[in-house]
Amino acid sequence: MVQSPVMNRNVHIDETGNNNKIKLPFEISEHNIDTTKITPRTNLRVFLSLTIGSLGIIFGDIGTSPLYVLNTIFAENLHPTPQQCIGAISLIIWNLIIVVTIKYAIFILMADNNGEGGTFALCGLLTGENSKLRARAKHVVSIIAILAASLLIGDGAITPAISVLSAIEGLAVTSESLTKWVVPITVVIIIALFFVQMFGTSKIGLTFAPIMLVWFAVIFSIGIWRITFDPTILRAFNPWEAISYLIREKKQGFIQIGGVFLSVTGLEALYADLGHFGRWPIRTSWLAVVLPSVMANYLGQGALIMHHPEYISSPFYNAAPAWARWPMIVLATLATIIASQAIITGVFSLMNQASSLGFAPPLRVIHTSKKVIGQIYVPAINWIIMLITIAITLLFRSSASLAHAYGVTVCSVMCITTILYICVMRYVWNHHWCFVLLFGVFSIIDFYFLAANAIKFLEGAWVALLIAVLFFLIGFCWYHGQTLLRRYLHVHAQTTALVQLSHRLGIESTSEPILTPDNGSLSRRKTLPIEHQAASSDEDDDEEKKSNPKIKILPPISDGDGSSISNRISFIYNVDHTEIDTNSSSKTVCTVTPGLGVFLTTSSRHTPHVFERVLDRMHALPQIAIFLKMEYARIPVVDVSQRLKVRTYGSEQRRIYHITACFGYSEHKIQLPEILKLAARDHNIPIPDDRNVTFFIPAISIRVKHKGWRLFFTKCSLIIYSVLKNMFPFGQKNLQLPHDQTVSVGMVVPL
Known part of the structure; x- marks a missing residue:
């Protein structure tokens, strides 16, 4: 099932980088599924299959964030007060509600380009025939989209490393003698993770989905169990607790926002994987399964820390009963392996779109499904990301160190996505300025997160940005060269x-x-x-x-x-x-x-x-x-x-x-x-x-x-x-x- 990167859309890229629309002399086959139109009413069986599959592909990253978010927030405060716990949990909860649920699940997922998502989908809309942007502005949008995709690839190299490391480090909680095996086991798991990509999103998703269903059920149960010990943690649902926490903590609260942002990592992969599953299956799995589970677990961890602040070094594992320590380590390891899948498949989709739009060389693309057109595998990118991920793991050697490098690239992509989406609203969909300005409120939150993460540049964020710069140079040089080549052929290579x-x-x-x-x-x-x-x-x-x-x-x-x-x-x-x-x-x-x-x-x-x-x-x-x-x-x-x-x-x-x-x-x-x-x-x-x-x-x-x-x-x-x-x-x-x-x-x- 190998094809040119442009096979999955009615666009053809010639040797000069031109986009050519195809008029088909036949109708779409009934066996081909447009995921953007899948709802419970149109096709219930496929809808349920995609909804369950999305749990195993898209939400692994957000679903495993409880492993490291709370101890990252209080990394400099080893004895948080109950009021500080409530404030931090309130920030996490409202971050999930405002950024993930309202901004992405409701609004951002509406912007698809022939069923595909991600920044290149927004770029395709803004540079298409229906866009009112001028030619120079379209070039600028193209370069910004290349930058955003490069930043997401940088995040794609870090996500598997921090996810798997955070789970395997649970071995050190049970026995100090097992600490030396954390990095070797992580490297082996990372190699195995990238190796199975060739089997396709559908098979991986259906294989991983039952494990993730068990994972979400377990963390939900643990959270509810811990909440019963101190229901006052439910005050975190009051948004004033989050606002007052930032006011009281001042500089320290601003720094801790970087840790709060880790609770929504994997967000851009959610949008980039739109072509794999469709907007309604993604929305359903998020609202019905993922959001209640992670919110309950964060509340449970907060209730634990309120009475036992000494457990702040590993609140996730300490929240579980003592007899469940080893089963939780095994389950968390499996869940974090799956968590890396979201960003990997998102990178595949982005690179496929980049090749189709002329922003990247024509890479070999394998379609792993004959029913869902967006489920693909890009071998070259898969092995490159694997090597970079292994190098990062050997360099940082712990999730605590990697947490400083994590988040800057994703937050930057989130800002770019907001800006491009605003442009789509105005210049493609022709929405009134009032609606555009209302959505622009989300940009304030995005740039606040970006400022909080930017201070971690020297502490490790430079690694992710360096990876992003390398991929940006490749994409920009290809795009710039193809543009000049088209101009040259337009003048010197005449045809009849x-x-x-x-x-x-x-x-x-x-x-x-x-x-x-x-x-x-x-x-x-x-x-x-x-x-x-x-x-x-x-x-x-x-x-x-x-x-x-x-x-x-x-x-x-x-x-x-x-x-x-x-x-x-x-x-x-x-x-x-x-x-x-x-x-x-x-x-x-x-x-x-x-x-x-x-x-x-x-x-x-x-x-x-x-x-x-x-x-x-x-x-x-x-x-x-x-x-x-x-x-x-x-x-x-x-x-x-x-x-x-x-x-x-x-x-x-x-x-x-x-x-x-x-x-x-x-x-x-x-x-x-x-x-x-x-x-x-x-x-x-x-x-x-x-x-x-x-x-x-x-x-x-x-x-x-x-x-x-x-x-x-x-x-x-x-x-x-x-x-x-x-x-x-x-x-x-x-x-x-x-x-x-x-x-x-x-x-x-x-x-």
């Missing part, structure tokens, strides 16, 4: 409209034999003005065939066995020289080479610049030319009868074909020779044997020409881009090309 190609090549007449082996040089003196377009023009043209009779749409053949295909055109085995008028003032002698040439393209209306390059530099034209365009649908598998759409140009003796091949998002390892065999069988296109078929693909090399210290940063970004471009010269990672029949047509682009 397919409806005028036959006039340009002089093959519009059907009365002159051209493809006989012994024909001589034929002069084509009649010329017409040729429409040249930029190589990046990639819009579909379903209406064009209606208005121009020169386009012939080949219908599928109902009873063909393929036996007559080779009789239609006799393939030559000697070169054929033909004069072609490339413009009105000069002629070019073109060598007609034997066999079939397949030129991969991203346009339905114009020739690919690979074809123009061969024609211009080599003065060669294959006997039969096929322009092959790949499209990817929002369904798992496209029926073979609907696979191809064929158009033909030129004369009966020398035809040029344009083939559009449609594939589903779960179809992988697409064999191009198989497409040709299907075209021969169903559309009677003359296809020779394999030795006379050549595939032409683009290979663009970047030459950095900027000089001088003033352009140092521009030059550095282009150097990084040139390295990335050499690593990913051809964007379609799922195509299987026969190496001995493939020719890379190079173009050196000075930037």
Whole structure:
């Protein structure tokens, strides 16, 4: 189930980084599920499955926060008073209510881009056709989205480390001699966690969900049990307790806000995983299971600390009965392993969207479900994050140290998400300024959290920011380089409209034999003005065939066995020289080479610049030319009868074909020779044997020409881009090309 990163949306990215919308000639399959439309009324079975699965994927991080939040808040105060306990718990509870429930579960989840969530979804909305932003503002939004995604990846490397460490450190609570085994066991668990990602979100979610259901039931029960010892902790539901706590504590309260924020870590992963489960399953699992459980446990821990402040070093484990200590360690270990899943799957979704939008190189993406389009696995990112997570674990070696590095990146992403969402409300949804300003109140809370977390920069937050900066450089350099490349090709790589190609090549007449082996040089003196377009023009043209009779749409053949295909055109085995008028003032002698040439393209209306390059530099034209365009649908598998759409140009003796091949998002390892065999069988296109078929693909090399210290940063970004471009010269990672029949047509682009 391997595909190009753009398979899961009706967007196609060409080798220049352009986004191309796809118009599908068929309906969405009933087996494909749009998670944004799943409700109990539409499909109860799938709704329940996604709701339960979301517990095992999305809410593990927030659900395991009680392990370390309270002792992090009182790290500098080892003997908190009852009033301080009530104030801190009140801050946590209202943080969960305002930020998670109201802001994210109700409002933020409403902003999806074709079912996907995360900052790139907001970016897609703001840079789309319905946005009222100007072009320069859209560029700024794109760069901000790249920064936000990079920050979330930085958090994705820290979350598994702190989650697993906090659970395994429970061993030290039972016996000091087991302390030395905490880090080795954590590393082994992290490796196992990333290894199972290849099995897919659906299988992992359904496997983890029962464990998380047990986890939430246990922490809810412990919390309720502890509350019964001192019900005065329920005063924490009064918001004034939180406000008065900050007023009384002043500077210390401001510092402790950083610890309070840890109670909502995993929040951005909740939004990034929207495409995996849908908004209603996420809302239901949060309101019905997760929120009551974590609130009860925080209240129970607060009731414990009010009477036993000496337990502040490990309030979670001390809140459980003594006989349950070891079972809780085992259960917490399993829960924290699952907790890391939310951010990992969120990073997969973000990287997939980044590749689709042209903000990252085209990474290999595996669709792990044929029912839910958003459930994916990105191998390269998986192993990179694993290595970074192991390095962080070995560097910090304890959850207490990692807590200082944790939260800054997530809080920064939360601020960016709020700002982008406000822009979507105003410039995409056209909401009134009054509603926009009302939602802007959330930004005050976000920036207050950010200021409290920023003071931890030197204590470890720099690690997460360093990881984010490295990923941002890669994303920005790719985006900047692709933008400059598109501009260059727009000026220097001109193409010809397919409806005028036959006039340009002089093959519009059907009365002159051209493809006989012994024909001589034929002069084509009649010329017409040729429409040249930029190589990046990639819009579909379903209406064009209606208005121009020169386009012939080949219908599928109902009873063909393929036996007559080779009789239609006799393939030559000697070169054929033909004069072609490339413009009105000069002629070019073109060598007609034997066999079939397949030129991969991203346009339905114009020739690919690979074809123009061969024609211009080599003065060669294959006997039969096929322009092959790949499209990817929002369904798992496209029926073979609907696979191809064929158009033909030129004369009966020398035809040029344009083939559009449609594939589903779960179809992988697409064999191009198989497409040709299907075209021969169903559309009677003359296809020779394999030795006379050549595939032409683009290979663009970047030459950095900027000089001088003033352009140092521009030059550095282009150097990084040139390295990335050499690593990913051809964007379609799922195509299987026969190496001995493939020719890379190079173009050196000075930037």
